[in-house]
Amino acid sequence: MLKNGFGDRLKDLLKQKGLTQSQVATAAGTSVPSVNRWTRGGEIEYDNLRTLADYLDVNWVWLRYGNEAISSLQESMSDNNAVSDTRREYLSQIMDSEIRMKTALEIAGVVHWEWNVLTDKLDYSDNAQTVFNQTPDQFRLTFLPFSELSIEELVDLFSKHEPYQWDFVYKQDGNETRWFESRGKLIFDLLHRPVKIIAVSAEITNRKKIENALERSEYMMRKIIETVPVGLWAADETSKICLANPEVERIWGGAKYVQLKDYGQYKGRWENTGEEVGAEGWTLARAVSHGETSSPEVVNIEAFDGEKRTILMHATPLFDNDNRIIGAIEVNQDITDFKKTEKSLQQSLSQWDAIFVQSLFGIVSFSQDNTILKINNRLAEYLQKTPTDLMGFSINNLFDAATTLAINEQVEATKDTQVAAFQLFGALKNINDKKSAEIFNMYFVHNHHQQNETATVGFIFLSN
Numbered sequence: 037m038l039k040n041g042f043g044d045r046l047k048d049l050l051k052q053k054g055l056t057q058s059q060v061a062t063a064a065g066t067s068v069p070s071v072n073r074w075t076r077g078g079e080i081e082y083d084n085l086r087t088l089a090d091y092l093d094v095n096w097v098w099l100r101y102g103n104e105a106i107s108s109l110q111e112s113m114s115d116n117n118a119v120s121d122t123r124r125e126y127l128s129q130i131m132d133s134e135i136r137m138k139t140a141l142e143i144a145g146v147v148h149w150e151w152n153v154l155t156d157k158l159d160y161s162d163n164a165q166t167v168f169n170q171t172p173d174q175f176r177l178t179f180l181p182f183s184e185l186s187i188e189e190l191v192d193l194f195s196k197h198e199p200y201q202w203d204f205v206y207k208q209d210g211n212e213t214r215w216f217e218s219r220g221k222l223i224f225d226l227l228h229r230p231v232k233i234i235a236v237s238a239e240i241t242n243r244k245k246i247e248n249a250l251e252r253s254e255y256m257m258r259k260i261i262e263t264v265p266v267g268l269w270a271a272d273e274t275s276k277i278c279l280a281n282p283e284v285e286r287i288w289g290g291a292k293y294v295q296l297k298d299y300g301q302y303k304g305r306w307e308n309t310g311e312e313v314g315a316e317g318w319t320l321a322r323a324v325s326h327g328e329t330s331s332p333e334v335v336n337i338e339a340f341d342g343e344k345r346t347i348l349m350h351a352t353p354l355f356d357n358d359n360r361i362i363g364a365i366e367v368n369q370d371i372t373d374f375k376k377t378e379k380s381l382q383q384s385l386s387q388w389d390a391i392f393v394q395s396l397f398g399i400v401s402f403s404q405d406n407t408i409l410k411i412n413n414r415l416a417e418y419l420q421k422t423p424t425d426l427m428g429f430s431i432n433n434l435f436d437a438a439t440t441l442a443i444n445e446q447v448e449a450t451k452d453t454q455v456a457a458f459q460l461f462g463a464l465k466n467i468n469d470k471k472s473a474e475i476f477n478m479y480f481v482h483n484h485h486q487q488n489e490t491a492t493v494g495f496i497f498l499s500n
Contacts, residue, residue: 042100043077049092049099050075063091078162079135144238147172151180151233153190153222167239168216169208178206179237191230194222203240215244267347267368271296273361275324287370289341296321307334307346319351323364327353334371345372398496406431406444409491418498419464436463439478447482447492456482464496474499 050060057071064071064087074080080088080100089096141148142163149160149172158180160172172179181204182190194200199219207213220235261268261281267288270279275296285291292301300315315321319330332348339345351366392399398415402408408426411434416423419434426433432440439462450456459479479495 041077041102042080043075045099045102046088047075049094053092060088060091064088076162079138081135082132141236147237149235149237151183151235153187153230153232156183167237175206178204187230191222194220194233199235203244205244213241214239215241267370269320269351269366269368270363271320271324271366272363273324275321277320278363283370284368287339287345287347287368288337289339289343292340296325302337304335304337304347307336318366319349320364320366323351323353323366324361327355327361329353332369345370346375347371398498399493400431400434400496401491401493402431403492404447404490406440408434414498415496432465434465436465439463443480443492443494446480450482451484453482454484456484458482 049055050057057068057075061068061071064084066084070078070084074088085100086096089099092099138148138161142161145163145167147161147164147167149158149164151158158172158176165171168175177183181202182193185193199221201217201219203215203217205213205215216237217240218235218237220233222230223232223234225231261279264281265283267284267286268279268281269277269284272278277291277293280288280291280293288302292298294301297315299318299321302313302318304313304318305311306313306317313335316325319328319333322328322330329352330350332350334346335349336344336346348369348371349366351364353361354363354365356362392410392412394412395414398418399410399412400408400415401410408429408431411423411426413423415434416426419426431443435443439460442460442462446458446460450458457480459477461475462478463475476499477497479497480492482490482492484490
């Protein structure tokens with residue numbers, strides 16, 4: 037209830053005239069609760085106002101609006117009855133409009149209030165208790181976060197924004213947190229001195245919950261984007277790059293947030309053809325321009341820091357509910373180390389194949405159970421066989437019994453060593469019914485690095 041108003045004047049009159057609310061209710065043809073509501077500044081209909089003023093023998097305009105309203109009327113009084121009727125009609129419309137406005141605010145759960153910046157007096161509408169579940173006086177410092185400011189600070193604060201807006205939060209019984217939003221204006225008198233703040237407050241708890249949930253979701257998404265071990269790009273519906281995560285900046289030595297026409301600033305060549313990718317060749321460009329969802333493609337890039345790297349890139353467009361492209365995302369995976377390892381492995385395999393192809397000495401590779409895995413032509417031909425004839429058979433088909441036994445004993449002796457080498461002199465399988473087998477210098481390397489891939493390679497230095 038706003039003080040120094042209708043309710044105060046009515047209570048003063050009842051006190052002066054020694055009247056009870058029950059007597060007034062009977063005279064006005066209404067209920068005691070209605071009179072009680074009027075004494076607290078509650079709304080009163082025009083007909084009831086006129087009846088009440090007549091009963092109390094006062095001017096109804098003064099009773100409802102005070103001395104200022106009377107002064108204003110006296111200045112503009114006219115003997116013209118038509119003008120008086122029009123004035124009464126306007127006053128009635130003003131009152132009805134005021135009632136509708138306050139009713140609408142109460143239905144909407146909006147509290148309207150005034151705070152006198154000089155006297156610290158706080159007045160508020162009747163629905164404050166219902167909206168806040170307590171009166172603003174019970175959480176005054178929270179309700180008026182600026183109440184401790186000086187007049188100068190208060191004027192400065194409210195002059196920055198009009199109306200000034202602020203949020204406040206408090207915990208009610210049961211520790212339920214409730215949020216409210218207030219909007220107010222600092223009112224000055226004719227001498228431009230600050231007098232009071234007129235404001236409204238409404239609950240925004242549901243909005244705050246949604247905002248907080250969205251903020252948490254965005255935080256989690258931001259952290260995922262920052263920590264995911266692949267480069268992640270995003271472009272908006274205009275094709276402008278709008279996101280590049282830290283891994284992108286590492287791969288590319290930086291990032292440029294450019295439009296499609298400037299994608300050519302990113303340099304790369306296709307792995308399979310060696311041709312330049314070009315501005316419109318990047319999967320991000322194809323996704324945002326044509327709605328293309330691409331599979332991983334290999335590109336050799338030249339980063340902004342001068343480094344040359346190899347990446348896998350693929351992209352997908354983003355659509356709205358009307359199936360219109362609103363952007364795209366692209367993923368880059370740095371496979372530079374993998375490609376180097378692959379190249380090194382290919383070189384090693386090529387070198388290994390070259391060793392098997394040479395004809396200076398025989399080579400055989402066999403498994404832990406003595407199964408021949410690979411044998412070169414030089415050794416197979418010496419035994420008058422082909423490599424195919426011997427693959428998958430036991431080394432018993434290569435060496436005589438004594439040599440096979442010696443090899444197995446050496447392998448067993450080195451079984452706890454990842455890589456071991458040993459040398460022996462042995463004989464190959466007796467061929468052509470020779471009476472004595474020729475003795476050869478043999479060198480073996482046993483690889484026990486991985487149990488499932490344990491193998492031994494033998495180098496046999498054959499005579500011509």
